[in-house]
Amino acid sequence: MADKEKNVYTNPNSKHNTNDDDSDNEDSSERPKGIVGVFSKFADKCSLSGVPFITQAENRVVRVIWSCLLLAAFGLMTFHLYKLVVTYFEYKKQTGVQLSFSNLQFPAVTICNVNPMRMSQRDLASDELTQFIDSVDPDAVKSVLETWTPDLEDVDDDYYEEEIYEEEITEEEITEEEFMEEEVEMETIVSELKKDRRKRQAKKTARGSNSNKKQGKGKVRSNNFFDDVKINKESTIDAAVDDYFHQNDEDSWEAESDTSGFYELDRQFRQLLALQSTSKRTEMGHQINDMLLQCSFAGGKCVARNFTRSLTSRYGNCYTLQYPKFISRSSNPSDGLQLKLFLETDDYVPGIANSKGVQVVVHDQGTLPFPEEEGMAVKAGTETFIGLRRVEVSRLGDPYGECTPVKDFRAKYGIKYTRTACQKVCRESRIRHKCGCYDIMQQEINNVLKRPRSLKPCKTTEQIQCALQISTHFEKNTDLCDCHRPCTETTFEKTISSRNWPNPAFANLLSTAACKYGSSVCDTLPDKDVYDLREEFVKLVIYYEDLNYEELKESADYEAIDGKDDNLWYLNLKFTSCHMGTALKERKNEICFEMKY
Numbered sequence: 001m002a003d004k005e006k007n008v009y010t011n012p013n014s015k016h017n018t019n020d021d022d023s024d025n026e027d028s029s030e031r032p033k034g035i036v037g038v039f040s041k042f043a044d045k046c047s048l049s050g051v052p053f054i055t056q057a058e059n060r061v062v063r064v065i066w067s068c069l070l071l072a073a074f075g076l077m078t079f080h081l082y083k084l085v086v087t088y089f090e091y092k093k094q095t096g097v098q099l100s101f102s103n104l105q106f107p108a109v110t111i112c113n114v115n116p117m118r119m120s121q122r123d124l125a126s127d128e129l130t131q132f133i134d135s136v137d138p139d140a141v142k143s144v145l146e147t148w149t150p151d152l153e154d155v156d157d158d159y160y161e162e163e164i165y166e167e168e169i170t171e172e173e174i175t176e177e178e179f180m181e182e183e184v185e186m187e188t189i190v191s192e193l194k195k196d197r198r199k200r201q202a203k204k205t206a207r208g209s210n211s212n213k214k215q216g217k218g219k220v221r222s223n224n225f226f227d228d229v230k231i232n233k234e235s236t237i238d239a240a241v242d243d244y245f246h247q248n249d250e251d252s253w254e255a256e257s258d259t260s261g262f263y264e265l266d267r268q269f270r271q272l273l274a275l276q277s278t279s280k281r282t283e284m285g286h287q288i289n290d291m292l293l294q295c296s297f298a299g300g301k302c303v304a305r306n307f308t309r310s311l312t313s314r315y316g317n318c319y320t321l322q323y324p325k326f327i328s329r330s331s332n333p334s335d336g337l338q339l340k341l342f343l344e345t346d347d348y349v350p351g352i353a354n355s356k357g358v359q360v361v362v363h364d365q366g367t368l369p370f371p372e373e374e375g376m377a378v379k380a381g382t383e384t385f386i387g388l389r390r391v392e393v394s395r396l397g398d399p400y401g402e403c404t405p406v407k408d409f410r411a412k413y414g415i416k417y418t419r420t421a422c423q424k425v426c427r428e429s430r431i432r433h434k435c436g437c438y439d440i441m442q443q444e445i446n447n448v449l450k451r452p453r454s455l456k457p458c459k460t461t462e463q464i465q466c467a468l469q470i471s472t473h474f475e476k477n478t479d480l481c482d483c484h485r486p487c488t489e490t491t492f493e494k495t496i497s498s499r500n501w502p503n504p505a506f507a508n509l510l511s512t513a514a515c516k517y518g519s520s521v522c523d524t525l526p527d528k529d530v531y532d533l534r535e536e537f538v539k540l541v542i543y544y545e546d547l548n549y550e551e552l553k554e555s556a557d558y559e560a561i562d563g564k565d566d567n568l569w570y571l572n573l574k575f576t577s578c579h580m581g582t583a584l585k586e587r588k589n590e591i592c593f594e595m596k597y
Contacts, residue, residue: 109360404419427442
């Protein structure tokens with residue numbers, strides 16, 4: 001009997017020794033064996049609310065109630081965890097806005113004269129371009145206008161909108177008018193309203209007599225001179241474009257309508273100018289040495305050599321000023337960038353450059369400017385203030401969304417990534433690959449992409465229609481290229497205001513300085529009146545309105561471990577599972593010990 005007592009199993013993980021505590025031995029001997037015993041031991045050690053009450057309950061009804069409550073709690077927890085897992089794998093995100101304050105790096109500024117070619121340099125142009133310039137001169141176009149006649153078409157009687165007046169006026173409608181403040185008889189009010197209606201009808205009749213109806217009852221003009229003007233024969237490119245839409249996209253507006261005459265003239269000029277050699281185009285365009293009269297940033301002077309020249313298809317020579325050491329430490333306009341420019345308007349191409357001023361692009365340093373799409377028009381004869389607010393955007397990539405890292409693009413093309421630049425590079429690359437030529441109207445991208453000497457511009461009908469097919473496909477499907485929004489981006493919100501500038505005395509001083517620089521048009525400046533002389537110049541003031549800047553940062557809406565109460569459910573379940581695992585391990589040791597002895 002003594003030997004049997006020595007073989008009593010002692011739990012090595014128990015805090016109490018059986019030899020020291022006889023009561024524990026008695027409880028252990030009375031505890032059920034099997035799975036019930038495992039659960040009983042687990043319940044004694046488990047800290048999960050409800051489990052000990054099941055084993056300690058003296059009444060079966062109470063035990064059943066606690067068991068149902070525990071199962072319901074586990075079911076609810078399981079459902080909640082399922083919802084959490086589903087929510088996590090939806091990869092939802094949120095955008096946080098934070099205001100920060102610091103000295104700010106000044107953005108890059110690109111300026112372009114709206115005139116792409118100087119008339120004083122027309123001798124450098126090809127004969128075809130020279131003849132075209134002569135044909136679009138306003139004096140030459142005026143002779144075409146003398147032979148042009150408007151076309152009148154019959155229209156329905158209800159073409160002209162009629163004014164409708166109600167014949168019946170209710171008492172409720174009258175009470176809504178301000179003239180019911182005094183007591184007036186109903187008949188008098190109705191009489192006054194009828195008189196007023198007759199007066200308005202008389203005015204309407206008078207307006208109608210001065211409208212197109214005087215040219216013929218029920219007639220309306222169906223043409224406009226500036227849309228009908230045809231000075232030169234249709235170019236190969238224009239003919240190829242028209243044929244493409246009629247053959248491939250009959251339901252489009254381009255196939256349905258006729259091309260506007262002035263739109264076609266502008267496109268022909270740009271095509272002829274783009275066909276000139278790069279060196280000639282650069283020389284024919286406006287030069288920063290002639291345009292720049294004064295430049296300063298935060299009081300420090302900047303000169304022409306600080307600008308970088310780039311060729312564009314719309315504006316010819318454009319000039320970009322960017323320098324890493326341009327740091328704004330004040331929001332005062334006088335501490336921003338100030339430019340005084342001479343526009344040389346007498347050197348504008350008549351009929352092509354029909355406005356005066358500059359195109360301005362404010363963009364992040366290192367990015368490629370697109371003046372036609374992103375630029376701001378600044379008119380001549382003004383001092384224009386452009387106030388900036390900096391916005392820094394940080395986006396999450398996969399799996400929360402799609403964004404493109406900027407490093408690889410810059411390493412490949414030498415410019416900072418923007419979505420516009422990526423789309424244009426992708427489009428031009430496909431044209432070169434599929435059509436075997438390059439688009440002469442995408443000069444900004446041609447400056448970036450390396451072009452083999454053997455690659456020629458798209459000139460033939462087949463090449464033009466091939467390039468147009470790719471362009472049209474890109475317009476309808478913007479996701480053809482992997483050009484997502486950048487993962488990190490800096491943008492600038494702008495506020496623009498202006499006033500007349502300069503005054504007559506300062507305009508004379510500016511004209512004298514311009515002639516001192518040796519401009520080719522200074523001979524005409526002394527003959528200008530004050531108004532015309534003022535429109536030869538423009539002043540730009542670009543500055544930060546505030547050194548506060550916004551940070552827009554995307555973050556995961558729900559992360560794996562974020563300290564929320566939802567994760568406490570998970571941790572509680574994890575510890576409970578560990579307790580159950582420990583109980584099963586102890587039961588296994590007991591079985592093994594009994595089998596051994």
